[in-house]
Amino acid sequence: MNGATTVSLAGVGGQGIILGAAILAHAAMAAGFDVKASEVKGMAQRGGSVVSTVRFGRQVWSPVSPHADLVIATELLEGRRTLDLLAAGGALVYSTMVIAPGSVLRGEKAYPNDIEAAATARGVRLLGLDAEALAREAGTVRAANVALLGAASTVLPFADEHWQKALQLVIPAKIIDVNRRAFELGRDTVSQEVGE
Amino acid sequence: MERIPFLSGNEAIARGAVRAGLGYACGYPGTPSTEVVEELGRLDGPIVEWCINEKVALETAIGASLAGARSMATMKHVGLNVAADPFMTLALTGVNAGLVVFSADDPGMHSSQNEQDNRTFARFARVPMLEPSDSQEAYDFVAEAFELSEEFDTPVLFRSTTRLSHGRGRVVPRIALAVPERGYVKDISKYVMVPDYARERNRQALARLERLRSRSETTPLNVLEAGTADFGIIASGVAYAYAREAFPKAWFLKLGMSHPLPYQKIAKLNASVARLFVVEELDPFIEDQVRGLGLPVIGKEVIPSNGELDQEIVFRALEPVLKRKPPRRRRPTFPPPPVIAPRPRPAEDLPVRPPVLCPGCSHRAVYALLRRQKVAVMGDIGCYTLGALPPLLALESCLCMGAGIGMMAGLNKVAGRIAAVAVIGDSTFFHSGITPLIDARYNESAGLVIVLDNRTTAMTGHQGHPGTGLHPDRSSGPTLDIQALCGGIGVRCTTVDAFDEERVRGLLKAALAANELSVLVAQAPCALLDRTPKTAVLVDDERCNLCGLCIDLGCPAIVAGESAVSITDDCTGCGVCVAVCARGALTEPERVVP
Numbered sequence: 109m110n111g112a113t114t115v116s117l118a119g120v121g122g123q124g125i126i127l128g129a130a131i132l133a134h135a136a137m138a139a140g141f142d143v144k145a146s147e148v149k150g151m152a153q154r155g156g157s158v159v160s161t162v163r164f165g166r167q168v169w170s171p172v173s174p175h176a177d178l179v180i181a182t183e184l185l186e187g188r189r190t191l192d193l194l195a196a197g198g199a200l201v202y203s204t205m206v207i208a209p210g211s212v213l214r215g216e217k218a219y220p221n222d223i224e225a226a227a228t229a230r231g232v233r234l235l236g237l238d239a240e241a242l243a244r245e246a247g248t249v250r251a252a253n254v255a256l257l258g259a260a261s262t263v264l265p266f267a268d269e270h271w272q273k274a275l276q277l278v279i280p281a282k283i284i285d286v287n288r289r290a291f292e293l294g295r296d297t298v299s300q301e302v303g304e
Numbered sequence: 305m306e307r308i309p310f311l312s313g314n315e316a317i318a319r320g321a322v323r324a325g326l327g328y329a330c331g332y333p334g335t336p337s338t339e340v341v342e343e344l345g346r347l348d349g350p351i352v353e354w355c356i357n358e359k360v361a362l363e364t365a366i367g368a369s370l371a372g373a374r375s376m377a378t379m380k381h382v383g384l385n386v387a388a389d390p391f392m393t394l395a396l397t398g399v400n401a402g403l404v405v406f407s408a409d410d411p412g413m414h415s416s417q418n419e420q421d422n423r424t425f426a427r428f429a430r431v432p433m434l435e436p437s438d439s440q441e442a443y444d445f446v447a448e449a450f451e452l453s454e455e456f457d458t459p460v461l462f463r464s465t466t467r468l469s470h471g472r473g474r475v476v477p478r479i480a481l482a483v484p485e486r487g488y489v490k491d492i493s494k495y496v497m498v499p500d501y502a503r504e505r506n507r508q509a510l511a512r513l514e515r516l517r518s519r520s521e522t523t524p525l526n527v528l529e530a531g532t533a534d535f536g537i538i539a540s541g542v543a544y545a546y547a548r549e550a551f552p553k554a555w556f557l558k559l560g561m562s563h564p565l566p567y568q569k570i571a572k573l574n575a576s577v578a579r580l581f582v583v584e585e586l587d588p589f590i591e592d593q594v595r596g597l598g599l600p601v602i603g604k605e606v607i608p609s610n611g612e613l614d615q616e617i618v619f620r621a622l623e624p625v626l627k628r629k630p631p632r633r634r635r636p637t638f639p640p641p642p643v644i645a646p647r648p649r650p651a652e653d654l655p656v657r658p659p660v661l662c663p664g665c666s667h668r669a670v671y672a673l674l675r676r677q678k679v680a681v682m683g684d685i686g687c688y689t690l691g692a693l694p695p696l697l698a699l700e701s702c703l704c705m706g707a708g709i710g711m712m713a714g715l716n717k718v719a720g721r722i723a724a725v726a727v728i729g730d731s732t733f734f735h736s737g738i739t740p741l742i743d744a745r746y747n748e749s750a751g752l753v754i755v756l757d758n759r760t761t762a763m764t765g766h767q768g769h770p771g772t773g774l775h776p777d778r779s780s781g782p783t784l785d786i787q788a789l790c791g792g793i794g795v796r797c798t799t800v801d802a803f804d805e806e807r808v809r810g811l812l813k814a815a816l817a818a819n820e821l822s823v824l825v826a827q828a829p830c831a832l833l834d835r836t837p838k839t840a841v842l843v844d845d846e847r848c849n850l851c852g853l854c855i856d857l858g859c860p861a862i863v864a865g866e867s868a869v870s871i872t873d874d875c876t877g878c879g880v881c882v883a884v885c886a887r888g889a890l891t892e893p894e895r896v897v898p
Contacts, residue, residue, distance in 0.1 A: 120657065121659060154659035154660060154661070154662065154687060154690060154763070155657075155659055155660040155662065155860055156657055156658050156659030156660070157656070157657040185654065185655065185657070186657070188654060189654050207860075208863060209655050209656065209657040209658075210657075210658070210660060210694070210695065210858055210860070211655045211656065211694075212655050213855060213860075213862065213863055213864055214695060214852070214855050214856075214864065215864055216655075217653075217655035218655075219655065220652070220654055220655075222652075226652070
């Protein structure tokens with residue numbers, strides 16, 4: 109709407125969704141866009157589903173949108189859940205990591221295994237990666253969110269310098285190098301895929 | 305011949321409530337509301353208490369309603385500010401037995417610091433409001449209020465003003481009502497107002513408001529009185545009496561139920577007259593809504609918005625307008641009330657992911673023991689509210705901060721034994737758990753208050769509070785000891801390691817058997833802040849038969865496998881699952897003492 113692009117970040121409370129959204133918002137601002145964002149805190153942070161939204165464009169008014177152009181999900185089920193935000197032509201960048209919710213742990217529900225079929229049915233492009241493994245390779249498993257951002261950077265209109273500036277602004281200095289590595293590993297994974 | 309009693313409005317309300325089967329009443333004194341509880345104290349039947357403040361009063365009355373007793377909390381207008389927290393959410397949970405909130409306003413500020421118009425609270429909370437205009441109505445309307453409360457599952461705001469409360473009139477007594485017996489009913493999705501449940505209750509409250517509006521159209525409390533003049537007056541409470549006296553020939557819509565308004569009746573009055581007035585003290589509460597229907601109503605442009613009215617003020621205000629030519633008539637419009645429906649669930653039935661207590665959370669340790677006790681557990685607001693969700697289902701109410709203790713006291717007072725305990729976090733205890741504890745001590749209420757003390761304000765992100773002495777700039781100051789505080793109040797208090805299963809179990813058992821008031825501080829630092837090294841619980845795959853006892857604790861670190869559970873890296877080795885395992889399949893690592 110009004111030419112604004114909406115990116116939603118979805119995951120499980122505690123996975124660094126709010127930090128990821130902050131990096132994305134700063135990258136958009138560095139690239140010269142007007143940005144609005146919204147996050148959900150409080151009760152949702154205790155291991156529940158969380159979604160943060162970042163919207164950028166020439167001028168953005170609303171901080172929320174019922175639709176997204178791109179979703180970045182730090183967990184498979186949460187990625188599957190947020191497919192509904194995406195219209196045909198949208199993209200889902202998601203981590204293949206699985207965190208089973210209580211109803212699955214208790215055997216009441218099955219963990220979904222239809223993400224590819226569901227994405228195809230919706231005409232949504234999928235970019236799945238083992239973000240946890242990439243982050244571990246970079247030096248800390250906690251940087252999985254940033255690895256995903258690296259992957260997502262391949263479909264976002266921000267230059268590398270904008271991302272670097274955003275990382276610099278948001279990430280504490282003592283862990284910036286690990287996060288830069290995680291970002292690059294995520295980005296390169298997708299680039300290779302595209303290159304194949 | 306028996307003398308017909310000549311009663312003040314407040315005395316009439318008290319007697320009317322007893323006639324309606326009142327089981328429990330309480331309040332905090334405040335002019336002009338005080339005499340309701342005083343009069344009740346002289347009458348046989350209900351349990352009657354003075355409470356420490358209006359918030360605790362309402363919460364205790366809610367507990368009594370949950371226990372099955374028709375209940376009432378009384379206060380002056382500014383008292384409802386203090387009780388606004390429970391009041392606003394009570395409008396969502398609704399009631400068990402009928403519950404009436406009596407608010408006495410003080411136009412003219414005879415004895416008050418402000419002149420707020422509490423009718424706004426009825427609209428604010430979307431609850432029905434009754435406004436009697438004399439003592440007989442005060443007596444009769446109370447019964448109506450209790451019936452409405454139960455029929456529509458809502459608290460009823462019973463609004464009076466000084467002239468009603470302290471005015472006197474003859475009151476013809478009526479035969480006592482037969483009140484159906486009710487008992488406590490556990491209903492988590494109705495009484496635990498976590499967001500998901502609250503959103504649904506909110507939708508129900510909006511639908512209830514429209515059903516109440518239909519009732520407002522048909523109730524004999526709202527009377528359309530034909531006149532011989534060509535103008536009509538809408539009025540409620542004592543303002544009706546003033547207007548009736550000033551203009552005996554006018555048409556009237558007398559509103560005994562002044563929220564929600566009967567739009568059709570207003571339209572009918574409008575169609576019968578050339579000019580429409582609203583006569584009301586203080587705010588344009590009725591007028592603004594009538595104006596919203598598109599009707600050219602005359603009200604606050606001539607009637608003062610401050611102080612009390614009387615018949616002379618009303619006469620002088622309307623007279624000049626009546627001499628002018630009437631304006632053109634308009635037909636009212638009834639704006640439809642749209643309600644936001646829940647977001648449509650996607651066609652696929654994906655497993656939901658509600659928030660959960662973290663691995664190693666000390667609240668789980670207490671709930672694991674508490675849920676086996678045969679008591680209702682009144683809850684509060686914090687991480688520990690999550691104990692209400694599956695699979696723990698260990699918590700049965702969550703109304704507003706500090707409410708659980710008052711509700712427990714009311715429930716136990718009506719039950720005559722410890723039928724309920726209360727759990728409250730350390731930060732919430734400081735927020736508003738101390739006053740109801742003092743109240744419970746004063747009113748000699750039995751019960752057990754369990755302070756789930758994780759040494760922080762966890763849910764919002766680990767802020768400081770008086771128990772930790774920590775400040776936003778990370779400096780620290782003096783700390784307040786809950787056990788010492790309880791000692792000062794005169795309540796027995798024990799502090800225990802929340803993970804000391806045997807001790808907590810023993811203390812629970814003893815407290816529940818004692819039938820007196822006590823506090824148990826179950827202490828262990830928030831698992832997210834506890835940086836001591838952790839070793840995970842070990843599983844003996846041979847012994848585990850996937851019985852589900854440990855899974856039922858809702859710990860995210862316990863995963864059901866093919867033939868045995870497995871424990872994830874998130875395990876802190878807290879050992880709560882080890883204690884519930886009946887087959888000795890789980891082994892606790894040696895606990896590292898900080």
